[in-house]
Amino acid sequence: MNLTVLGAGAWGTALAVHASASHPTVLWARDAAQAERIGATRRNDRYLPEVALPAELQLTADFDAALRHASTGLVLIATPMAALDDMLRRLPDDMPGVLWLCKGFQDGSGWLGHEVAHAACPRARVGVLSGPSFALEVARGQPTALVAASVDRGLCRMAVAALHAGRLRIYTSDDPIGVEVGGAVKNVLAIATGIADGMRLGLNARAALVTRGLAEMTRLGVALGAPAETFMGLSGLGDLVLTATGDLSRNRLVGLRLAEGLALPRILAELGHVAEGVRSARVVLRRAAALGVDMPITAAVVGVLDGALRPAEALLQLMARDARAET
Helix, strand or coil, rough: CCEEECCCHHHHHHHHHHHCCCCEEEEEEHHHHHHHHHHHHHHCCEEEEEEECCCCCCCEEEEHHHHHHHHCCEEECCCCCHHHHHHHHHCCCCCCCCCCCCCCCCCCCCCCCCHHHHHCCCCEEEEEEECCHHHHHCCCCCCCCEEEEEHHHHHHHHHHHHCCCCCEEEEECCCCCHHHHHHHHHHHHHHHHHHHHCCCHHHHHHHHHHHHHHHHHHHHHHCCCHHHHHHCCHHHHHHHHHHHHHHCCHHHHHHHHHHCCCHHHHHHHCCCCCHHHHHHHHHHHHHHHCCCCCCCHHHHHHHHCCCCCCCCHHHHHHHCCCCCCCC
């Protein structure tokens, strides 16, 4: 099976490295100079400098050539969420299968990936690939499990055939809504746990935030039409635990830096990578409010990001809430 990965960031590069061991794989970079540099050095020095790219992985900046390569195979969209709509609209409707890897909400509309796809390419075979995964570990071949979610079961089987190999396991789901909610909301909650860790609140506080954050995530997902059990899986609990506690988590790092008192623009400039939780937090809160879903941890994160609350004030706001039943 031929695979094309659109987007040469860390995650796209990592999956392309993995896939190229089993299938003819092309990695497309938007910037021709970047593609040429990666091809010459066999390293993605900007996003994944620690990993040497295998000789069999092909690099290109020619979008049409990249699509032709996958005309009988699978396309993986590894751009940030902001570029998903453009990527989907550039694909022909008869592509055998398309999965996106981005996690978050579209700016402006507040849509999740499946909603973007419904507007951009309603007849295409599409789905999402998500789960607890740091790009560096996947590129190094460390054990990882992901979930491919689509209402098209044939596409899920295609994802398994393309990527389930070596130390990467691919599970399947028919609930793209729940998988996408988990992938988007966990980034916001990781900012919260980063703030708590930066304030040295302790492991009890971290456990409470992860657990009650999972409850918030589940409430929103169910209100959007997802089964509650999805959030006990890889894209819910699994991805939340990883992103909220892992040292490679960019969103957790944002929270740590906020707790130090650094300004958000400086944090993002020094980060050098996209932290989707910063973009998603306000959208999560807006969609939750429209559905009558209570998300106090998310609201506290938004307050800190907007500068309306200091981290200590956000903590007091959460701790002052009335007692209630857990479920």
